[in-house]
Amino acid sequence: xxxxxxxxxxxxxxxxxxxxxxxxxxxxxxxxxxxxxxxxxxxxxxxxxxxxxxxxxxxxxxxxxxxxxxxxxxxxxxxxxxxxxxxxxxxxxxxxxxxxxxxxxxxxxxxxxxxxxxxxxxxxxxxxxxxxxxxxxxxxxxxxxxxxxxxxxxxxxxxx
Amino acid sequence: xxxxxxxxxxxxxxxxxxxxxxxxxxxxxxxxxxxxxxxxxxxxxxxxxxxxxxxxxxxxxxxxxxxxxxxxxxxxxxxxxxxxxxxxxxxxxxxxxxxxxxxxxxxxxxxxxxxxxxxxxxxxxxxxxxxxxxxxxxxxxxxxxxxxxxxxxxxxxxxxxxxxxxxxxxxxxx
Numbered sequence: 001x002x003x004x005x006x007x008x009x010x011x012x013x014x015x016x017x018x019x020x021x022x023x024x025x026x027x028x029x030x031x032x033x034x035x036x037x038x039x040x041x042x043x044x045x046x047x048x049x050x051x052x053x054x055x056x057x058x059x060x061x062x063x064x065x066x067x068x069x070x071x072x073x074x075x076x077x078x079x080x081x082x083x084x085x086x087x088x089x090x091x092x093x094x095x096x097x098x099x100x101x102x103x104x105x106x107x108x109x110x111x112x113x114x115x116x117x118x119x120x121x122x123x124x125x126x127x128x129x130x131x132x133x134x135x136x137x138x139x140x141x142x143x144x145x146x147x148x149x150x151x152x153x154x155x156x157x158x159x160x
Numbered sequence: 161x162x163x164x165x166x167x168x169x170x171x172x173x174x175x176x177x178x179x180x181x182x183x184x185x186x187x188x189x190x191x192x193x194x195x196x197x198x199x200x201x202x203x204x205x206x207x208x209x210x211x212x213x214x215x216x217x218x219x220x221x222x223x224x225x226x227x228x229x230x231x232x233x234x235x236x237x238x239x240x241x242x243x244x245x246x247x248x249x250x251x252x253x254x255x256x257x258x259x260x261x262x263x264x265x266x267x268x269x270x271x272x273x274x275x276x277x278x279x280x281x282x283x284x285x286x287x288x289x290x291x292x293x294x295x296x297x298x299x300x301x302x303x304x305x306x307x308x309x310x311x312x313x314x315x316x317x318x319x320x321x322x323x324x325x326x327x328x329x330x331x332x333x334x
Contacts (some may be wrong), residue, residue: 043294046186056259057294060285085292087192 033069037062040082041090049092191292191311198225198302199290203280206257206265213254213280215306222332224253224325225300226276226316227288229260230268232296238315239272245321246275251329255279258288258296301325303332 034051040061042053050058050065061082068078082090094100134142193199198215205211215225226242228235246253255276257265262281269279282288291300301310310328312320 043189057285057288060289064286064289084192085289086294087189087292089189 029069032075033062033066036065036069036075036078039079039092040065041092043086043090187295188313189294191308191313193292193300193308194311196308197306198300198308199287201280201282201287201290203256203282203287206255206262206269206279206281209262209281213278215302218252218254218302219306220304222251222301222303222329224251225256225291225302226253227256227258227291227293227296227298228279229258229296230264231260232258234315235297236272238297238317239275241316241318241321242275243273244318250326251333252277256287256291257281258293259283259285299325301328301332 037051038049040050042048042050042055042058042061044055044057045053048055048058050061064081065078068081073081079091088094088100094103096104200215202212202214205213224245228238242253253275255278257279259282265279265281269276285293291298295313297315299312299316300308303309309332310324312325316325
């Protein structure tokens, strides 16, 4: 009972924290800036987005994004602005074009190749003979150990 | 036997990819600005804050724009190379003093030598963003028409200067 109460307290406190956050910076513009920043890579710490990076350059770039949003430029224009200066690498999702073709379709090509290999292997296996026939004296050995090959009911009866 | 050769072949191919991958430098992002006109700016000059400089003044000359800061450790490592290059007088070197404090920047130049024809002050890093700067030092070779021909990310070394910058600059100066 006590633990249930504790859990409830934690759950509800989490809700209230989120509510406060949503109230303080939940305006549409802030959300847009946040979403944009998450699409942009920080060039200093390359595996972090602009939104998460503590680097100074990221701060400057966030300022740039914020100013351009305030100036009424579209998301597309802002991303273009950064790509012109830092290249496609600044985007987390690379654009689909000739140089990134392999990047985009490579996994699907690999998947198709793997599927073909799988189908070919399965077919070859099906065509192969099921089990090699036992040589006569091997068969006798098996029968001596396991008993004569017979329908299961009969063998059960024999055991009793 | 062929069964075992297949995985071995794939393994060797993967090792090959990884080996090539190890020699690549993910820090060096190719700049989309190479081959494009150098972005314009209008910035105060470090030693004469009441004077301003625009890159248009360098029209007709092949020149280097070096982004530096007194807080940047690699810049100190690079500095002797720039001083040597300035001594040879092959081409003018201009500095873009990036997100620095004026007095610290001038003190730094006094201490280590000033290879720059002049330095301009980009105190809030806006021009740095226009030039796609993400790690100081960076150096741009700009031709007589104001087009960026080469970008060095990270410190210049004497080897890079001799092998890349000087040959390219001489070809552009003709």
